[in-house]
Amino acid sequence: MISLIDIQKHFEDQEVLHHISATFEEGKTNLIIGRSGSGKTVLLRCIIGLLTPDNGQVLYDGRDIHRLSKHDGTLLRQEMGMLFQGAALFDSMNVLENVMFPLDMFSSKTHRERLARARFCLDRVGLTDAENKMPSELSGGMQKRVAIARAIALEPRYLFCDEPNSGLDPISSRIIDRLISDITHEYGITTIVNTHDMASVRGIGEQVLFIHDGYAEWTGSNATLYTSENPHLREFLESDQ
């Protein structure tokens, strides 16, 4: 479980996040939804520790990522997997090396075990045949799948995805959504997904946090989403019809 307590963040004279508090539950696909520019990416970057919030706490099962010692911080990071908007594969390495990288860096297992784990992850995302390709030779959807394989290589407890469907066709988008959702349930991971794609919200959303202009305006389960009275959320949902 990940809890946010009163997160604030500003850039220069622009307040981007206003007092955001929320909890994201274990074994569920938690969505952060909102229009472009509402602050989803900034919030996610605060959660994973790439940005430091001005105020507030981000608790990973009680551990505040912004106040851990360097050593504990590195340990916590090995429990986290992240799927970036542009996949962010290392372009000097081939597919297999990308997936091997976190294992080579942090795992104490033997080379043979690491290789088996990397192949297992590639198989899990359906890319066994692509292991010798370079990232530039892959389609956008395949890059995202490799990035998922890399993110789950160290068997994370927390998985984060920023706009996993951006730039993908609808079919690839559903494949990525399914993978994220299945992996979350299989391994009981706490998953947070940023999206403005309503198809994803309907497809894999379980718990939803709606952000508007940096304010957390609504939170609840997917089933109650359409019963909400919040005008901004209604506008967001209606724009999809």
Next chain:
Amino acid sequence: MLRRLLHSIGSYLLLMRRTFARPQQMRIFRQQYLHELYSLGYNSLFIVILMSFFIGALLCVQIKLNVWSPWMPRFTIGYAMREVILLEFASSIICIILAGKVGSNIASEIGTMRVTQQIDALDVMGVNSASYILLPKILAMVTAIPLLVTFSIASGFIGAYVVCWAGGFLSLADLTYGLQHDYVPWHLWSGYIKSLVFAFIIASVSGFFGYTVRGGSIEVGRAGTNSVVVSSVLILFFDLMLTNLLMG
């Protein structure tokens, strides 16, 4: 302006402090170091040899045609050429050339990693991205440079011999005598010492420009250009400092 300069120097120093950390995984570090030694050092060898060859030849021709007068002994041509090569050319000028070749390469490579979020990906995993990316490059440059300087000196002298032999305006014996005349080993060593500092400047400054890119491909291109300009100026500045310090 001054505040921005101080801010940049401060962030540069902070970045260097993060860079000089013990590598988290020695095996990966060694691989990367060897890779950079090849791509930064070995791949620069050809341009260094080629340029030094022509500069050595040109120096000889210019000194003979435009500096030398009949009342000077003939060996002064070789002597002057040797001093120019040892004192300035093989260290400072070669490093400025390398700032253009290697520096822009480092800055745009790392800048691209930044804007495509590869550096973020490293940070999220708990990898010290500064050390992981920069340390192998800096160490590779610093260890490769003495070799490059050696090749530069040798090929400069060869250039001089070839032009004297082919042009026939100075006997090889006179050239050899000049090259050996009044040799001060310290001039050679000070060139090596300076080149170590310059190599560090090239790799770390262009690494800094790449690492701190924000934006997209335009900013990556700008970082490449800026890193060349700034590291070249810094090389000249430190050249002046070090020359005073080492020779004064």
